Amino acid sequence: MRLVVVGNGMAGSRLVSEVRTRDPHMKITVFGAETRHPYNRVLLSNVLAGSSRPEQVRLLDPAWYASHHVEAAFGDAVAHLDRDTRHVVTESGRREPYDLLVLATGSDAIVPPIPGVERAVPFRTLDDCERIIEAATSARKAVVIGGGLLGIEAARGLAGRGLPVTLLHLAGHLMERQLDVEAGEVLGETLNGLGVEIRTGVSASGVEENGVRLDAGELVEADLVVLACGVRPVTGLAAEAGLEVRRGVVVDDELRTDDPSIFAIGECAEHDGTVYGLVAPAWEQAAVAADVITGGKALYRGSRLVTRLKAKSVELAAMGETQLGEEHAEVVRFSHRARGTYRKLVIQDGRLVGAILLGESDAVGTLTQLFDRGGPVPGDRAGLLFPGLASAPVADSPTLMPDAAKVCQCNNVTKGQIRACWEAGARDVAAVASATRATTGCGTCRDAVEGIVGWLCEQEGVSV
The missing domain is CATH 3.50.50.60 (FAD/NAD(P)-binding domain)
Known part of the structure; x- marks a missing residue:
């Protein structure tokens, strides 16, 4: 064969x-x-x-x-x-x-058909990434076109290098496919506090030597332009x-x-x-x-998507039907814009069909498990959004997390699989990753894997 x-x-x-x-x-x-x-x-x-x-x-x-x-x-x-x-x-x-x-x-990266677009660098491949890094060493200001997942990560990465960045986005709020309006606005305010200027509802008509020209005629100055307009x-x-x-x-x-x-x-x-x-x-x-x-029998029935933003100092997870309102579902929402916090649950027929968690949250693991399994949602909705306030401990603790709980979404790795490879001799995250591939996707499960490995070592009195 x-x-x-x-x-x-x-x-x-x-x-x-x-x-x-x-x-x-x-x-x-x-x-x-x-x-x-x-x-x-x-x-x-x-x-x-x-x-x-x-x-x-x-x-x-x-x-x-x-x-x-x-x-x-x-x-x-x-x-x-x-x-x-x-x-x-x-x-x-x-x-x-x-x-x-x-x-x-x-x-392939979508490159908008606008004059001068060849002056910009798409953010798609490792070669692109290295070109952007090289240009950033001498640039005075950058513009990123596109406010989706990649655009936000590119803008935050450049701002983290000390470069003033303006993020231009055509839609009325950031990540409009994954977030509702308020979550997009809170995300924009968080990024603004990290050195990224957000301009939504604007369209680029051309890339010029000194920056990006908007449809309305304004020139947004920059000597580095990054494209993140989708794929x-x-x-x-x-x-x-x-x-x-x-x-x-x-x-x-x-x-x-x-x-x-x-x-x-x-x-x-x-x-x-x-x-x-x-x-x-x-x-x-x-x-x-x-x-x-290889001659086996298997069927693919689709995937349940959990989007995680990988940008320093920005915690965001979004899953499922986040745009549904009260007329179509039970919606539980909490917003504290001054702290950059927004949490939303979307529940239909007693099951979690969507969620947004923006800002540091210890609820991500529990909600991801509920969404992935399609299991019934507990009656204590507030306890789901704020596990620390609940009267009983939550399943995020390695002690109470069931072995069937999925820890690594990218590679479908459960707590039970991590426990099994630990018992087989994997005593640190690198060994667990080698055995199960956990942490090798988006990397956002690394803290959870470290917690489980550390807990197992503590239970058995094993020093790492």
């Missing part, structure tokens, strides 16, 4: 490692458009902020491919799919046969090959396209009308596809 994987980013590299774990003998060839080994794109904001080095966000060690008998071609993008002969053709002219093919081509699934190969493409490459519950020998996963795939732009669904899809490819 010859497996070819097109794309070696977060989805493609995970698929390759999942397949190799299940089948040590299958012939695997992976093609990556970038010359670099795969890296964690989610953690690029840490690189931009200076809290991580580029080598610290690598997903697979360069020696992994040879030791696991995987052929990897970096910097040689696939240019054509020949479905009749079952070959892929690369830009260098190489023809590689396949029995099964996986498309993991990801997304678009890379579907050209699939469309040219005659596969069904809508927003993404259409797949069924086995992640197969309408050609049963071709799969698609990650940001380029569209399942049940949804294209997911987060890492956890891509890794869930990789596991299902790997099962099917």
Whole structure:
């Protein structure tokens, strides 16, 4: 069996490692458009902020491919799919046969068609990140275009380097897909206090030598302009090959396209009308596809999304249907704008269908578990928002957290799995990460994993 994987980013590299774990003998060839080994794109904001080095966000060690008998071609993008002969053709002219093919081509940054946009730098790849860092060393002021997740992380990272930053956003409030109006406004006020000037409801008409020109004619001065205007699934190969493409490459519950020998996963795939732009669904899809490819039976039924903002001094988690109001659901809300705190629960039929937690909160773990499982919501709503005020301890404590509780959302790692690998000899976070992959996605579960490991060591009197 010859497996070819097109794309070696977060989805493609995970698929390759999942397949190799299940089948040590299958012939695997992976093609990556970038010359670099795969890296964690989610953690690029840490690189931009200076809290991580580029080598610290690598997903697979360069020696992994040879030791696991995987052929990897970096910097040689696939240019054509020949479905009749079952070959892929690369830009260098190489023809590689396949029995099964996986498309993991990801997304490209959206570049607005405005004059002078070539003066700006997209924030998408590690190369982009390094260009931004280099430009920031001599820049006097920066502008970031786009107030979604990436734009906010880029703006906060640059502000953390001491650079005055203005964030421009077309919508009326930040992260409008994940947050309601008040949460977006509170987030903007928090960022403003951290050195990021927020301008919402504005549109850029051009990038000039001295800054960004707005539609209204105003020039926002800057000598570094960063684009974070969203992403678009890379579907050209699939469309040219005659596969069904809508927003993404259409797949069924086995992640197969309408050609049963071709799969698609990650940001380029569209399942049940949804294209997911987060890492956890891509890794869930990789596991299902790997099962099917190696002869197992597995089905992908969609993912429940939890969005975490990774910006220093800004704590934000959003999940599910956050925009619903009182006319459609039970809404429990608390806001303290002076402290940058906003908390919201959206409940339907006694179950949590959405939540926003902005500002430091010890409720994130409990609410994420409730949302992920779809279990009934306790009657004490205030106790959910403010666990410290509840009469009984909450499940965030390692002592009371059930073994089935999911600790790492990106990799579906439970407390029970962490306990099991600890009992097998993993005595620190690095060892747990190696055994379970916990903390290797967005990284926001690291404190929880440290807490569980520390608690286990304390219970057994083990020194680390």
